[in-house]
Amino acid sequence: MAKLTIPAEEWMYRGHAACPGCGPALAMRLLLKGLGPRTVMSIPACCWTVIGTPYPTTALGIALLDNPIESTGASIAGLRAALDALRIEDVRVVGFAGDGGTADIGLQALSGMLERRTDAIFVMYDNEGYMNTGVQRSSATPQGAWTTTTPVEGPRRGKREAKKEIMSIVLAHHPAYAATVNPAFPEDFVRKAEKARDARGPRFLHALTPCPPGWKFSSEETIELGRLATETGLFPLYEVEDGVYRITRRLGTLKPVDEYVRLQGRFRHWEPEDVRELSEEVRRGWERLLRLERETAPAVFPKPPVAIAAA
């Protein structure tokens, strides 16, 4: 039998209310494998409030606080303060929010928590839209994607604006640790969750989580889409520790983004020109990441050619 490459313990239970093939459900399962049971989590209004607590049951083997959509950052700061007052030191505080509850409505509270250097982890699961309320655009929806509020009809061709770069916003706060994670790469995901668990200070994880009904693809393709997102260079896997960038999955030649685009109904209206533009943008982003990794690499001092003899 092949040995397990991720922990066997399950802290997310079956019976939850996610759609078949839900990327955010797998992301939670992997995240909790990395964080373990000494964790308190805060979830705002989003798919996961519905997924996680089919009343009166819970799909989570950890303590959960349900909070308003704009206040995940504030609520984890409060939970940390409460644990500190009770002198409970070994419990990690984690916020788990959708892209709407992070990059749009929750941005202020996230920024506040990062700036005050709250000792907590914030995870944004990015399904690139307001999915719980039926697929509306968010600032994290990619340019050109169909949603119910960015229709494709007549001259309208999906979302006009570009996807907001949440990692750049977070990194501008100099967090202790920040990383991108992808449930299609479970070992990398769990390792980063463990690293976030063991670090101190503000930490952030950006998880790309495919959503079959929202992106309009068949539920068995969730992992394939996740893999393609990373292997095309669209969603590179990297981490930033105290300002030092490290790419955790190296890519040779980038796969054509077309492979990712054509699996999804939300891009059905795309022309070859749209794909070309996206490829260009992805290439630029990847090169920028390689540059950042080079520039932030800690200086390695060359070994002195001759041993310096003790005088």
Place this chain on the structure above:
Amino acid sequence: MIEIRFHGRGGQGAVVASELLAQAAFLDGREPQCFPFFGVERRGAPVTAYARIDDRPVGVRTSIVNPDVVVVLDPGLLATTPVCDGLKDGGLLLVNSPRPVERLAAPDSVRRAAVDATAIAVAHGLGSRTMPIVNTTVLGALARASGAVSLEALGRAIDRFVPSHPEANRAAASDGFASVRCVDAGVPSSAPPTAWAPTAPLVLPDGPIATVPSRSIRTAAWRTLTPSIDLARCTRCNFCWKYCPDDAVELDARGYPVIALDSCKGCGICAQVCPPKTIAMVATEETAP
């Protein structure tokens, strides 16, 4: 007034079915009303919708507890949901099912009708294999079996309100109309009675609100395809376990996967990621007796 209750699963179009029926009734010159039950409309989760049709404006605004007609878009629901609750004696139960109509699990006191809407929808290319969109076919069958609306008005409602493939949907409705099979109330049903026991209410603790693990909730009824593993070819790589979003794969002592069939939602991820392709997604047997 005729009161109709639809039972389907998220993604099958039960809510749209109630709307199309109301639109068709309106085109027939009648006074309709329709609305969905407010709940979790996840793909695959049980969904309920209502419609009322009368010759005068409908004043009642409540959900329907004693329907004249119950329409079931997914036969699997017969085993998991008490769809016939409150159905009037002599009322009509219409089920999307390939079974002979006498073998539907339903009380003898109602008229029963069956239509193989899944096959018809697939033949007309409506929806995907995992989730065929059966609502227009079922409405065609409903027009014939209940007389609630005319097929002609239904066709016009489809043309006006179905944005994609209206022709295929209209053709599917006609096929549903032509192929629905009925038996009258009183004709005995040859199906063994369904042992449907309502789950006991869970007692809430004083402290945290939700402490009962969701493992007790069965999500088997959400699936239309079921993974079937050819263990002889399994390499025990545990990919199926690692990638299941529903934690529905267990590994036995020797490392072979075992699917928790009470929980698997049939997403097909395990079959897709299995390196030697030993997992096949097979059509779920109609779970109703």
